[in-house]
Amino acid sequence: MGEFDFSVWGPSLPFIRDGLLFTLRLTLIAMTGGIVIGTLLALARLSPIVPLARVAGAYVDLMRSIPLVLVILWFFLIIPYLTGKPVGAEVSAIITFTAFEAAFYCEIMRSGIQSVSRGQVHAAHALGLTQAQAMIHVVLPQALRNMLPVLLTQTIVLFQDTSLVYAIGAKDMLKAADVVGKNYNRPVEMIVLSALIYFAICFSLSLAVRQLQKRVAIVR
Amino acid sequence: MNYHWNWGIFGEQVKGGDETYLDWLITGLGWTLAVSLTAWVLALSIGIAVGALRTTPSRLLVALGTAWVELFRNVPLLVQMFLWFFVVPEFLPRDWSLWVKQEMPAKEFVTAALCLGFFTSARVAEQLRAGITSLPRGQRDAALALGFSLPQAYRHVILPQALRIVIPPLTSEFMNVFKNSSVAFAIGVMELTFQARQMQEDSEQGIETYLAVTLLYFICAFTANRGMAWIEARTRVPGLIAKSG
Numbered sequence: 304m305g306e307f308d309f310s311v312w313g314p315s316l317p318f319i320r321d322g323l324l325f326t327l328r329l330t331l332i333a334m335t336g337g338i339v340i341g342t343l344l345a346l347a348r349l350s351p352i353v354p355l356a357r358v359a360g361a362y363v364d365l366m367r368s369i370p371l372v373l374v375i376l377w378f379f380l381i382i383p384y385l386t387g388k389p390v391g392a393e394v395s396a397i398i399t400f401t402a403f404e405a406a407f408y409c410e411i412m413r414s415g416i417q418s419v420s421r422g423q424v425h426a427a428h429a430l431g432l433t434q435a436q437a438m439i440h441v442v443l444p445q446a447l448r449n450m451l452p453v454l455l456t457q458t459i460v461l462f463q464d465t466s467l468v469y470a471i472g473a474k475d476m477l478k479a480a481d482v483v484g485k486n487y488n489r490p491v492e493m494i495v496l497s498a499l500i501y502f503a504i505c506f507s508l509s510l511a512v513r514q515l516q517k518r519v520a521i522v523r
Numbered sequence: 524m525n526y527h528w529n530w531g532i533f534g535e536q537v538k539g540g541d542e543t544y545l546d547w548l549i550t551g552l553g554w555t556l557a558v559s560l561t562a563w564v565l566a567l568s569i570g571i572a573v574g575a576l577r578t579t580p581s582r583l584l585v586a587l588g589t590a591w592v593e594l595f596r597n598v599p600l601l602v603q604m605f606l607w608f609f610v611v612p613e614f615l616p617r618d619w620s621l622w623v624k625q626e627m628p629a630k631e632f633v634t635a636a637l638c639l640g641f642f643t644s645a646r647v648a649e650q651l652r653a654g655i656t657s658l659p660r661g662q663r664d665a666a667l668a669l670g671f672s673l674p675q676a677y678r679h680v681i682l683p684q685a686l687r688i689v690i691p692p693l694t695s696e697f698m699n700v701f702k703n704s705s706v707a708f709a710i711g712v713m714e715l716t717f718q719a720r721q722m723q724e725d726s727e728q729g730i731e732t733y734l735a736v737t738l739l740y741f742i743c744a745f746t747a748n749r750g751m752a753w754i755e756a757r758t759r760v761p762g763l764i765a766k767s768g
Contacts, residue, residue, distance in 0.1 A: 307613075368698075368744050369737055370705035372716050377737075380729040384526060463599035469709060470720075477602065491613055494605045498598050505597035 311492050315483040322479025323500070325393065329475065330462045333400035337461070338454065340401065341408025342443070348413055359409070366406035372470050374403050379471045392473035396465070404461055411453050415446030452516040459508050463501065476500065532728045533735065544722050544732075551718030552739055558635050558714060559704045559743070563697060565640025570647025571686070575677055577648065578655045588648065595645035600638075600706050607638040608710040635707035635714075639700065646696055654689035655681055687758055694751035701743040715739055 347359035366374065378399040383389045390398075419442045427437035447454075466477045477497050484493030533545040577588035595603070608631075612623045627633065658681060666676035708717035719736040723729040 368702075369740060370702040370716065372705040372708065373719065373733065373737060373740065376716075376719065376723075377733050380723070380733065463597075466599040466601045467706070469601060470716075477599075491610050494602065494610050498602050498606055501599055501602055502594075502597045506593060509593075509597065 307492060308489060309492050311483070311487045311489040312496055314487070315480070315493060315496065318479040318483050319476060319496070319500070322474060322476035325473070326462070326465050326475045326477075329393075329396055329400060329465050329468070330458065332397050333404050333461055333465075334458050336401035337404030337408045338412070340405035342412045344405055344409035345412035345416060346438070348409065349416060363406040363409050366403055367410075371403060371464055372467050375399050375467060375470050378402070392468065392471045395471060396468040396473045396475075400461065400465065404457070407457055408454065411450050411457060412446060415450035415453075416442055418449050419445045448519065451519055452512050455512045455515070456509070459505050459512070462508075463505060466501075526730060528731070529728050530731060532726050532731055535726070537722075538725050544726060547718045547722055548715070548735060548739065550713060551715040551736070554632065554707075554712055554714040554717075555701065555704050555739075555743065558632060558639060558707055558712060559701045561636040562639035562643060562704065563700050565636065566643035566647050566696075566700070569641065569644035571651055571682070573644060574648035574651030575655065575682065577652045578681075579673065588652075592645045592648050595642050596649075600642055600703055601709055603642055604635065604638050604706055604710050608634045631707070631710050631712045634710060635704070635712045639703055639707070642703070643696060643700055646699075647693065650689045650692045650696065651685060653692075654685035657688060658684055687755075687760065690751060690755045690758070694748060694755075697747045697751055698744045701740065701747060705740075 344359045344363060347355050348363065350356055369377075375396070379392070379395045382395055382398060423441055423445065424437055427441040428434075432440065465475055468475050469477055469481075472478065480493040480497040481490070484490035487493075533548070534543055536543055537547065573588045573591050576584045577592075579585065598606075612620050614620075615623060623630070662680055662684065663676055666680040667673070671679065704714060705716040707714050708720065711717070715736050719732055722732045726732065
């Protein structure tokens with residue numbers, strides 16, 4: 304057994320907190336943006352306009368078949384060429400995760416939209432709602448509700464995946480733990496701390512999702 | 524900013540070495556395949572065992588299986604890589620710890636394959652549990668009534684059916700293994716993503732590099748998909764899935 308000194312956890316907390324704040328901000332922005340863009344992508348995939356459905360489908364399939372680390376590297380390389388100026392790792396990470404997660408939320412929203420029975424749409428049309436109104440007021444609210452547990456589970460996955468910004472050196476929680484570990488020459492203790500924090504957050508969130516799943520199931 | 528294209532870059536020699544960039548990518552592909560396939564064999568064997576444990580009548584076994592799954596599902600894969608690489612050797616007895624740190628051959632590869640294998644086993648276990656739960660209860664009851672012991676019921680009645688049911692979700696897990704193996708770059712396995720970053724820095728031809736690597740990952744995922752489809756077709760029992768569903 305090696306020698307451990309967990310007293311490094313105390314002085315590391317302010318750094319961990321700042322890192323965790325970035326991790327949470329990245330998760331929340333990518334979740335919100337991802338669900339909005341993902342829903343639009345889902346509508347495009349289900350639309351009767353064939354080229355639109357094809358393009359959206361191709362985008363989603365592409366994102367889903369490349370490793371996330373590679374997507375992070377791709378965006379970090381390409382964004383400066385598109386914007387004409389270099390961007391920081393943090394900004395790059397936010398853009399990447401929003402674009403990447405949109406593909407995954409799209410598939411969830413697509414099955415959510417398809418889970419709403421056709422009768423609902425027909426009834427909405429019979430009541431005089433237009434196609435768009437029926438989608439916004441009748442189908443999407445039900446799709447969101449049905450898919451809420453799955454959307455949240457995907458968000459937990461997203462929260463864990465944000466640790467991969469390590470590849471471009473963005474300052475998230477894991478990076479903070481890494482830096483403190485190097486400065487105090489206690490890398491092992493800091494890896495253990497970050498694992499515990501990730502576990503505590505993800506485990507309690509997944510318990511919460513499970514509770515929610517039961518309640519949603521009863522309401523439906 | 525203008526990009527200078529150079530598609531001939533793959534045939535060029537790397538800076539300070541005799542190899543070409545193509546050699547780097549081929550080495551990378553080899554390690555990606557090695558890590559992914561080893562991890563997949565490990566994940567299947569452990570995942571099937573853990574998934575089956577979670578459906579047994581024993582509370583203790585169910586709890587152990589659940590703990591296994593929750594442990595590996597709630598910590599990011601990258602953090603798990605670091606745990607296996609830096610932390611686990613510290614918890615071994617001193618002699619073993621020294622051996623792992625200094626002498627173990629292909630240390631990065633072994634660590635990454637173990638880590639990815641355990642990580643994926645939790646996901647395989649979840650799929651298999653769902654597959655077993657979806658079988659009609661009568662199958663288990665009938666097997667026990669016929670005098671099978673519980674392990675025999677699993678071996679001859681439950682698992683052969685459940686495994687066939689879960690082939691489609693396992694297909695996407697198998698494709699995920701190739702994608703997830705990219706995380707091994709962080710502990711220094713010289714797989715595709717590691718080579719991609721190295722070649723990008725060395726050659727400064729990032730777009731060509733990443734396009735080639737993306738294509739290689741595509742081929743891996745596609746081959747994995749076709750392979751599983753072949754297994755699914757070979758093991759299909761006509762009418763089984765429809766009857767049990």
